[in-house]
Amino acid sequence: xxxxxxxxxxxxxxxxxxxxxxxxxxxxxxxxxxxxxxxxxxxxxxxxxxxxxxxxxxxxxxxxxxxxxxxxxxxxxxxxxxxxxxxxxxxxxxxxxxxxxxxxxxxxxxxxxxxxxxxxxxxxxxxxxxxxxxxxxxxxxxxxxxxxxxxxxxxxxxxxxxxxxxxxxxxxxxxxxxxxxxxxxxxxxxxxxxxxxxxxxxxxxxxxxxxxxxxxxxxxxxxx
Amino acid sequence: xxxxxxxxxxxxxxxxxxxxxxxxxxxxxxxxxxxxxxxxxxxxxxxxxxxxxxxxxxxxxxxxxxxxxxxxxxxxxxxxxxxxxxxxxxxxxxxxxxxxxxxxxxxxxxxxxxxxxxxxxxxxxxxxxxxxxxxxxxxxxxxxxxxxxxxxxxxxxxxxxxxxxxxxxxxxxxxxxxxxxxxxxxxxxxxxxxxxxxxxxxxxxxxxxxxxxxxxxxxxxxxxxxxxxxxxxxxxxxxxxxxxxxxxxxxxxxxxxxxxxxxxxxxxxxxxxxxxxxxxxxxxxxxxxxxxxxxxxxxxxxxxxxxxxxxxxxxxxxxxxxxxxxxxxxxxxxxxxxxxxxxxxxxxxxxxxxxxxxxxxxxxxxxxxxxxxxxxxxxxxxxxxxxxxxxxxxxxxxx
Numbered sequence: 001x002x003x004x005x006x007x008x009x010x011x012x013x014x015x016x017x018x019x020x021x022x023x024x025x026x027x028x029x030x031x032x033x034x035x036x037x038x039x040x041x042x043x044x045x046x047x048x049x050x051x052x053x054x055x056x057x058x059x060x061x062x063x064x065x066x067x068x069x070x071x072x073x074x075x076x077x078x079x080x081x082x083x084x085x086x087x088x089x090x091x092x093x094x095x096x097x098x099x100x101x102x103x104x105x106x107x108x109x110x111x112x113x114x115x116x117x118x119x120x121x122x123x124x125x126x127x128x129x130x131x132x133x134x135x136x137x138x139x140x141x142x143x144x145x146x147x148x149x150x151x152x153x154x155x156x157x158x159x160x161x162x163x164x165x166x167x168x169x170x171x172x173x174x175x176x177x178x179x180x181x182x183x184x185x186x187x188x189x190x191x192x193x194x195x196x197x198x199x200x201x202x203x204x205x206x207x208x209x210x211x212x213x214x215x216x217x218x219x220x221x222x223x224x
Numbered sequence: 225x226x227x228x229x230x231x232x233x234x235x236x237x238x239x240x241x242x243x244x245x246x247x248x249x250x251x252x253x254x255x256x257x258x259x260x261x262x263x264x265x266x267x268x269x270x271x272x273x274x275x276x277x278x279x280x281x282x283x284x285x286x287x288x289x290x291x292x293x294x295x296x297x298x299x300x301x302x303x304x305x306x307x308x309x310x311x312x313x314x315x316x317x318x319x320x321x322x323x324x325x326x327x328x329x330x331x332x333x334x335x336x337x338x339x340x341x342x343x344x345x346x347x348x349x350x351x352x353x354x355x356x357x358x359x360x361x362x363x364x365x366x367x368x369x370x371x372x373x374x375x376x377x378x379x380x381x382x383x384x385x386x387x388x389x390x391x392x393x394x395x396x397x398x399x400x401x402x403x404x405x406x407x408x409x410x411x412x413x414x415x416x417x418x419x420x421x422x423x424x425x426x427x428x429x430x431x432x433x434x435x436x437x438x439x440x441x442x443x444x445x446x447x448x449x450x451x452x453x454x455x456x457x458x459x460x461x462x463x464x465x466x467x468x469x470x471x472x473x474x475x476x477x478x479x480x481x482x483x484x485x486x487x488x489x490x491x492x493x494x495x496x497x498x499x500x501x502x503x504x505x506x507x508x509x510x511x512x513x514x515x516x517x518x519x520x521x522x523x524x525x526x527x528x529x530x531x532x533x534x535x536x537x538x539x540x541x542x543x544x545x546x547x548x549x550x551x552x553x554x555x556x557x558x559x560x561x562x563x564x565x566x567x568x569x570x571x572x573x574x575x576x577x578x579x580x581x582x583x584x585x586x587x588x589x590x591x592x593x594x595x596x597x598x599x600x601x602x603x604x605x606x607x608x609x610x611x612x613x614x615x616x617x618x619x620x621x622x623x
Contacts, residue, residue: 046621055535055616076539083537094532094620098240110233111538113225155536 001064002162002194003029003052008061010047010217021047022058023217029196031162034189036208037198044217045198046167052196053086053165054078066162083112087156087193089185091168093148095140101127101151102136108159126154130184146177153184157193164188166197170204182207225542227549234550241522245554248511248518252558252599253565255508256592260566260584262504265573266497268582273489275581277482284356285449285461287315287468288478305472306443309374309432314471315449316352319463321456326353327432328446331439335379335428336401337389344385345427346402348435350374356450359424364396364411367429375433379407383415384425402430403438417579457481501588508595511558512603519551519607523614530611531619544612551604552597559596563589 010022021044029035039045050056051063054070063071070081095104105123114122127136130150140148149169156164166185170178182204189195197204205211210224225233238245289307312327329348334341351369353359359366367378379400386395386409395409407430416424436442451460461479468477523530533543570582 050617053535055620076541079534079537079539081537082535088535090620092528094528094535096529096532098236103236107533108536110229111225111533111536111542116229159537 001028002031002033002066003027004062004064004067005051006062006064008048008051008058008063010044010051010056011059020217022051025061025218027212027219029194031194032189032192033210034186034195034208035197036205036211037196037214038200038202038205038211039214040200043214045214048214049165049167049196049198052163053088054081083108084159085161085163087159087161087164089149089152089156089164089166089169091171093140093145093152093172095148095151095155097140100137100139101132101143101154104140104151105155105158108155112159122158123154126158127151129157130154144177145173146180149173149177149181150184153181153188157188162192162194164193164195166195168199168201169197170199170201178204225545230545230549231553233546234553237522237526237546237550238553244518244521248514248554249558249561251511251514252508252555252596253562255504255511255599256559256562256596257566257569258504258507258562259501259592259595260563260588261569261573262500263497263588264566264570264582264584266493266500267585267588268580269496270490270493271581271583272579273493274486277486277489283451283454283457284482285451285457285464286480287311287447287449287464288445288480289443289476291476291478305474305476307447307477308442308444311468311471312444312447315447315464315467319449319460319467321452321460322464323450323452324352324355325450326350326356326448327444328353328448329432329435329439329441330445331435331441333402333438335381335385335389337395337398340389342385342388344382345422346435346438347427347429348432348438349429350432353429353448356448360414360416361411362414363394364409366411367431368410374431375437376431377405377407377434378410378431380411380413380429381409382413382423382425382427384423385428386412388426402428405434405438454483457483505595508599512555512599515551515554515600516603516607518554519547519604520610522550523547523607523611526611527614527619530614531616531621534614534616535620540612544608547608547611548601548604551608552600555596555600555603556593559593562596563592566592 005025005027008022008025009020012019012021025048037045037048047056051058058071061071062069065081065085070078096107099107102123105126106119109119109122124136127133130153132147132150132154135143135147140151143151164185169181169185173181185195185197186207197208199205208224212219213221287307309327312325316322316325326349331346332343333346334343349367351367354361354366361380362383366380368376381389381395389395389400390398395412398409400407400409413424449460449464451457461481465479469475530543566584570584573582574580
């Protein structure tokens with residue numbers, strides 16, 4: 001088992017009251033799986049993704065990543081894990097507008113200390129893999145939504161992570177672009193990367209081999 | 225991430241906000257330019273004074289009649305005695321270590337040459353004066369030496385006075401009138417410029433006794449005493465005082481030396497420079513707060529970017545480094561710009577007032593660069609730490 005959540009709670013304090021975004025959630029994900037997490041907004045699916053991506057810490061419970069407890073690791077260790085093992089794709093792309101497509105894809109390598117020449121080569125290769133060789137020197141505002149998300153995918157996979165997390169990756173895209181983006185993510189998945197997609201779009205979720213549905217911080221249905 | 229990569233990243237981020245970057249750079253630049261310009265002026269003032277005094281010669285004693293330093297009434301109801309030509313001669317003859325003395329009487333009178341007249345300072349002295357003060361004669365000669373000539377009718381003109389009175393005509397041998405007295409022009413000085421408030425180009429020298437008669441004085445204005453060397457000054461000063469005490473039967477003269485005056489001026493001007501720096505540093509503090517403000521805005525505006533960098537695996541230390549580098553790059557750019565602007569300002573000032581040796585001291589240049597870097601570091605820490613502490617989920621989702 002690559003990812004193993006058991007008895008995960010995530011509790012927020014909002015004003016005087018407590019909100020439980022996740023309530024005793026347990027989940028196992030095998031290496032190479034394609035999992036979709038569905039649910040309405042506020043169901044806890046994004047929180048689940050943040051915990052899986054080591055951006056957030058569970059209030060209680062155990063999170064094993066490749067058999068190692070990572071929920072309670074120190075910040076720097078978790079940063080290293082995100083750097084090398086986890087790639088993120090966001091609904092709003094989160095590209096830096098001042099950088100070209102190339103610069104954005106280089107970003108994770110920059111902070112990982114990859115030398116400049118190697119960064120260039122790897123970024124070019126990653127952009128080629130998402131079909132944007134002719135857009136390498138364009139800035140985000142010169143790209144369409146679908147192209148931006150493809151740049152973001154290139155950035156997510158350039159460090160060759162084992163886990164790809166996508167939070168509503170098609171939420172801001174038209175049908176055609178959405179299909180393109182999903183096909184790209186699935187191609188990465190076929191190459192061996194574990195893919196978890198959070199979405200409320202049944203079409204997107206339906207493409208996954210396995211789907212869980214969340215509501216009010218718990219899993220209500222599992223299929224596939 | 226190498227320092228070079230950090231700086232490149234910072235430049236990229238700063239380019240994204242050109243106007244904001246420019247304004248905060250300008251803030252630091254103004255502060256640094258002020259430090260450079262003001263220290264240059266302070267240092268210029270100090271150098272000017274030092275120059276003026278050293279042009280007098282560093283082995284001079286200057287005797288003035290009257291006791292400047294007395295507090296209260298003089299004991300035994302003493303009356304200040306006249307400082308006389310004989311005193312000057314006695315000092316030259318009897319005080320060991322004294323090379324020569326030059327008596328000085330002074331006043332202002334109109335020199336009349338034909339129908340042209342010019343009111344100039346008239347200095348009565350002897351031939352020794354030209355040696356004590358290193359006066360160079362351009363044409364003719366200086367006042368003749370010897371006792372007999374101390375009441376003669378020779379006159380030496382400064383270069384400007386000669387030009388104004390005679391135009392293109394050679395003044396040597398001409399007769400001029402000073403009050404009721406007639407003089408023959410025997411020499412014209414080479415241009416020398418101002419020294420200690422005296423314009424050496426616009427005055428006239430006459431024999432000392434004649435001058436005292438013109439101005440109806442019994443006492444000399446000053447006696448200049450040239451001593452063998454600077455080291456011999458204190459001993460010579462003591463002996464001169466002793467001699468004059470015997471001759472006057474009272475302590476009624478004041479002797480100043482270059483060194484005392486010079487160090488007094490020098491320390492006053494050093495304090496002045498320090499005060500100027502303190503004033504300028506206020507504007508640097510303001511500039512620092514400006515940088516802090518800009519960086520805080522930047523951190524708030526770029527929450528999503530910070531969240532993203534964290535999601536991509538940037539460690540807290542790297543985020544801190546990135547934002548701190550940005551602040552330091554901002555302030556260093558300002559420092560360089562300010563240094564350049566300050567230098568240009570000083571240069572313009574010197575072009576307008578060429579006699580004023582304004583130039584920023586090296587310590588001020590080094591200090592201003594160091595301070596500008598420091599300002600960025602100091603005022604950038606807090607915003608950078610705020611960036612570091614941002615929770616990535618909150619930063620990414622904009623909650």
